[in-house]
Amino acid sequence: MSAQPEKWSGRIGFILATIGSAVGIGSIWKFPYEVGANGGGIFVLFYVLGLVLVVVPLMLAEFAIGRRGGADASGSIAALARAAGSSRRWAAAGVLGVLTGYLILSFYAVIGGWTLGYAVETALYGLPGADPEAVGARFDAFLASPWRMLGWHALFMTAGAVVVVRGVEKGIETAAKVLMPLLVALMFLLAAWSIVEGDLGATLRFLFEFDLRHLSARTALEALGLGFFSIGVGLGMMITYGAYSGAGISLPQAAIVSVAADTVISLLAGLAVFPIVFAHGLDPASGPRLVFVTLPLAFAGMPFGTAAAIAFFVLLCVAALTSAISLLELVVSLLMRRLKWRRTVAVAATASSCFAAGIATVLSFNVWADWRPLASLGMASSATFFDLLDQLTSNLMLPLGGLAIALFAGWAAPRRMLAEELDLGPAGTRVMHFALRYVAPLGIVAAALSPIVLGG
Secondary structure, three states, X not given: OOOOOOOOOOHHHHHHHXXXXXXXXXXXXXXXXXXXXXXXXXXXXXXXXXXXXXXXXXXXXXXXXXXXXXXXXXXXXXXXXXXXXXXXXXXXHHHHHHHHHHXXXXXXXXXXXXXXXXXHHHHHXXXXXXXXXXXXXXXXXXXXXXXXXXXXXXXXXXXXXXXXXXXXXXXXXXXXXXXXXXXHHHHHHHHHHHHHHOOHHHHHHHHHOEOHHHOOHHHHHHHHHHHHHHHOOOOOHHHHHHHOOOOOOOHHHHHHHHHHHHHHHHHHHHHHHHHHHHHOOOOOOXXXXXXXXXXXXXXXXXXXXXXXXXXXXXXXXXXXXXXXXXXXXXXXXXHHHHOOOOHHHHXXXXXXXXXXXXXXXXXXXXXXXXXXXXXXXXXXXXOOHHHHHHHHHHHHHHHHXXXXXXXXXXXXXXXXXXXXXXXXXXXXXXXXXXXXXXXXXXXXXXXXXXXXXXXX
């Protein structure tokens, strides 16, 4: 197996970095909204079931592959395939994950730039006021300016690069130990303010009420899909992070704590956002416009609204940055091993090329806003370049990567790997093998195909 000189200093740093990888912009509004719009408590039950059956086994498999292989996603899989006498082609699963992560980072950093730009501009200029047209005009003007978006995109990417270039312990781990407590503190402050100023009763009903009308296959599959796509398994990021974990770190404990913390943080985000949404009769499903238009409009009409808005956009920026750091490290780790580049060179090459790739996403919101690359195809006729890239990575490449990793861990990796790396005992190891061989692959395929099968 290949040696990996960089390591986490301990369990806390590893877990915080893993949580930071999972918590992103979508955790702040998409997870709580999906819970509320799909039956509240029933959706949460299905979500937890999906975590237990699919997400946690796959995360544990990635951790085990990484620690045993001691390299990046592709290198670790290749090393284990050689040890088991399996085909070296399994390493393509790691390459696919790295490519998927790179493409996701190219547009994720653009959205992260929005959060950074809004945090700074709100601090400098305040809110536009309680005029809906003025608030909407600010967001439209932001999207209409490619140079403005590119500037914030560049700053956001630079921030991630500055962290990753310092290495695993001094960079990623140190940042996680600062940023994750900051994120949680901001979340609690916003939640407390939102509960006092907003409609807590409507929020609790929205998030936790058991609506039996949603007891269906659609709800189960949507909950399963949300868990798989939001936690960050399937890209090989957990393989990369697992390679930095020492033998003294309990991988099962790290996985369970990380997944549970991500879920709690996402639900806490609902308490920070939705009391304000319901108090002002806003649409909780309005996506980016909820974050950048409707919420600032609500903040403007409330006590300490400008301070709350600044805190909210800083919160979003922190969440985006912690995820971007892990995506950047995913690529950097491979380049360091494959091309023997120093970390500084690998980070500079990845960040600069990813910034360049993100220019296409920036232009999708202004100069190319009317361009439909696949206009002749019915299903994708209305999609912009950004829409197509998002759908390609989320709906095709990510599920394929997750499926390949699950099958490799369940069928092709050395049989003793899971037992020795996870220390689950004979019964627990058998359960893990069954989950990775049958349950997780079926769950991933079902979640990926559900929009087609269920027609939405």
